[in-house]
Amino acid sequence: MTVGEPxxxxxxxxxxxxxxxxxxxxxxxGVNLEVYRGExxxxxxxxxxxxSTTVQHFNGLIRPREKGKVIVFGQDMADPxxxxxxxxxxxxxxxxxxxxxxxxxxxxxxxxxGPRKMGLSQAEISERVRWAMNxxxxxxxxxxxRFTFSLSGGEMRKAAIAGVLALRPEVMVLDESTSGLDPxxxxxxxxxxxxxxxxENLTIVFISTNMDDLATLVDRIYVIHDGRTVLSGAxxxxxxxxxxxxxxxxxxxxxxxxxxxxxxxxxxxxxxxxSVSQAEEQVWKILSS
Amino acid sequence: MxxxxxxxxxxxxxxxxxxxxxxxxxxxxxxxxxLLMVSAITxxxxxxxxxxxxxxxxxxxxxxxxxxxxxxxxxxxxIPFIIFMSAMQLLFYGGQFVPPNMPSVTLIKxxxxxxxxxxxxxxxxxxxxxxxxxxxxxxxxxxxxxxKLTHGMESMMRxxxxxxxxxxxxxxxxxxxxxxxxxxGEQLEIVMKSQASRGAEIAAKGKLxxxxxxxxxxVLVVPLFIDAFRRAEDLILAMGSRCYVGGKGRSHxxxxxxxxxxxxAMALNLVFAVVMLVFRNSFPL
Numbered sequence: 133m134t135v136g137e138p139x140x141x142x143x144x145x146x147x148x149x150x151x152x153x154x155x156x157x158x159x160x161x162g163v164n165l166e167v168y169r170g171e172x173x174x175x176x177x178x179x180x181x182x183x184s185t186t187v188q189h190f191n192g193l194i195r196p197r198e199k200g201k202v203i204v205f206g207q208d209m210a211d212p213x214x215x216x217x218x219x220x221x222x223x224x225x226x227x228x229x230x231x232x233x234x235x236x237x238x239x240x241x242x243x244x245x246g247p248r249k250m251g252l253s254q255a256e257i258s259e260r261v262r263w264a265m266n267x268x269x270x271x272x273x274x275x276x277x278r279f280t281f282s283l284s285g286g287e288m289r290k291a292a293i294a295g296v297l298a299l300r301p302e303v304m305v306l307d308e309s310t311s312g313l314d315p316x317x318x319x320x321x322x323x324x325x326x327x328x329x330x331x332e333n334l335t336i337v338f339i340s341t342n343m344d345d346l347a348t349l350v351d352r353i354y355v356i357h358d359g360r361t362v363l364s365g366a367x368x369x370x371x372x373x374x375x376x377x378x379x380x381x382x383x384x385x386x387x388x389x390x391x392x393x394x395x396x397x398x399x400x401x402x403x404x405x406x407s408v409s410q411a412e413e414q415v416w417k418i419l420s421s
Numbered sequence: 422m423x424x425x426x427x428x429x430x431x432x433x434x435x436x437x438x439x440x441x442x443x444x445x446x447x448x449x450x451x452x453x454x455x456l457l458m459v460s461a462i463t464x465x466x467x468x469x470x471x472x473x474x475x476x477x478x479x480x481x482x483x484x485x486x487x488x489x490x491x492x493x494x495x496x497x498x499x500i501p502f503i504i505f506m507s508a509m510q511l512l513f514y515g516g517q518f519v520p521p522n523m524p525s526v527t528l529i530k531x532x533x534x535x536x537x538x539x540x541x542x543x544x545x546x547x548x549x550x551x552x553x554x555x556x557x558x559x560x561x562x563x564x565x566x567x568x569k570l571t572h573g574m575e576s577m578m579r580x581x582x583x584x585x586x587x588x589x590x591x592x593x594x595x596x597x598x599x600x601x602x603x604x605x606g607e608q609l610e611i612v613m614k615s616q617a618s619r620g621a622e623i624a625a626k627g628k629l630x631x632x633x634x635x636x637x638x639x640v641l642v643v644p645l646f647i648d649a650f651r652r653a654e655d656l657i658l659a660m661g662s663r664c665y666v667g668g669k670g671r672s673h674x675x676x677x678x679x680x681x682x683x684x685x686a687m688a689l690n691l692v693f694a695v696v697m698l699v700f701r702n703s704f705p706l
Contacts, residue, residue: 149426150426152490152494153432153491153494154437154487154488154491155435155437188614191618193425193614193617193618194425217620217622220617220618220619220620221620224618224619225614225615225618227611227614227615227618230615232608232611232612232615232644232648233612233615233616233619233644234644235639235640235643235644245619245620245621245640246619246620249619249620249621249622250620281647295619296618296619299619299620
């Protein structure tokens with residue numbers, strides 16, 4: 133997957149919150165990563181490790197002011213004169229509780245907020261809203277005139293994601309956007325991200341602390357610990373090192389844990405499975421031999 | 422370039438943990454000292470007195486181990502207003518302010534513009550006063566946790582409860598209000614970032630862009646209000662489930678006790694404030 137030029141490059145990035153005050157916090161101390169076109173990338177790390185701070189550099193919400201370089205679609209984000217709105221249209225960012233951004237009375241209007249701000253024609257706007265709402269599973273005709281604040285929590289979440297999707301970004305960054313949802317809602321959101329990735333060739337950057345979600349969605353993972361990128365690689369390779377991950381306060385998907393357990397008890401399985409179907413295959417192989 | 426991190430510039434109300442002499446004082450002492458100093462500052466208009474008061478305020482900041490630069494950063498957003506008000510006072514207020522210690526001499530008189538030594542003094546004294554009050558008010562919140570501050574206020578108002586004054590309720594309201602300020606600050610930052618992410622122009626381009634259309638504000642205010650109501654409901658539920666019934670017969674985990682240092686601090690400040698008030702018109706300049 134990692135072919136061609138990266139569309140986002142982060143090089144030795146540092147960031148300090150409340151800089152120059154007695155309360156300053158050094159959030160990033162050297163983050164290095166690359167995002168390639170069309171890939172599904174995961175970023176994991178404990179709370180406060182610097183994941184959110186890192187991705188907020190991707191669309192210019194935070195600009196590099198200290199050491200370090202962030203290049204997004206060929207633009208140096210430290211340059212104050214770049215077209216930051218253009219970047220934000222290409223890099224869609226969904227926050228942890230995105231329903232906090234809803235403000236319009238009607239769902240359709242809220243989803244249309246981004247496209248309207250882009251100055252598109254009315255026809256183009258409704259086309260985008262229809263597409264975005266349908267892709268998140270809120271059928272346009274049924275939901276466009278519903279009151280935003282009468283939606284259920286899961287529906288609000290989807291409406292908020294549709295609001296970012298309607299910008300038709302090339303990269304979709306999701307910052308723990310599945311947390312706080314019930315299992316059904318989480319599954320829905322995950323599958324709509326997966327669909328966007330498979331069908332629309334959307335580049336995905338997915339931050340999560342749920343290893344099982346990550347395993348089903350992403351091809352490649354970066355581990356951020358204490359403001360630094362400490363580990364990266366294909367999902368299978370990263371999850372093949374449970375001891376290292378545990379050292380960073382993280383874990384591996386449950387199924388990977390099972391396979392490690394089986395291996396530990398002397399069964400000749402490949403423990404690098406990250407999905408149930410891969411594990412099933414391994415177990416079948418032993419049972420049939 | 423937009424900057425969403427405005428908590429960086431809000432310094433009043435931010436507690437800075439330390440173990441300085443001022444931090445260890447009883448909150449009631451600090452409130453009393455603030456009131457005494459404020460009355461001294463309010464009634465003194467001479468240069469000498471205000472310089473003495475500024476030095477004393479500055480000394481308190483140093484004693485409290487709070488960086489002066491940190492407090493001054495909180496002044497920064499107000500600078501355009503201060504300059505505007507100073508200019509108005511300087512140019513048009515000459516005829517109205519007569520300093521008690523010196524005669525007022527006209528410097529420039531042209532049309533409605535009237536600059537006198539009195540209006541020059543007014544501008545300089547106003548600026549000095551602003552700094553003194555900023556130092557002291559900021560210091561109180563920088564060195565006192567919100568819990569201690571409100572316990573202090575409640576305990577000072579308690580004698581009034583005999584006359585039906587709602588001391589406990591008022592201090593509870595103050596606690597909740599103060600506690601919610603940083604929460605809303607953070608929430609506002611999140612909402613601003615979310616809306617900017619989908620194309621809204623949020624952060625003002627120029628420093629003097631005060632006027633925003635109602636539409637642009639709604640993008641931030643509606644989500645912020647919904648969040649506020651949600652948090653308020655959560656808080657009510659939490660208070661209810663802990664059987665909160667209000668002030669009557671309620672004991673406190675934090676018991677305030679005056680220490681010798683508190684008595685000394687209050688006594689010294691009382692003497693200082695009285696001297697400054699009694700001799701306010703006797704300073705040479």
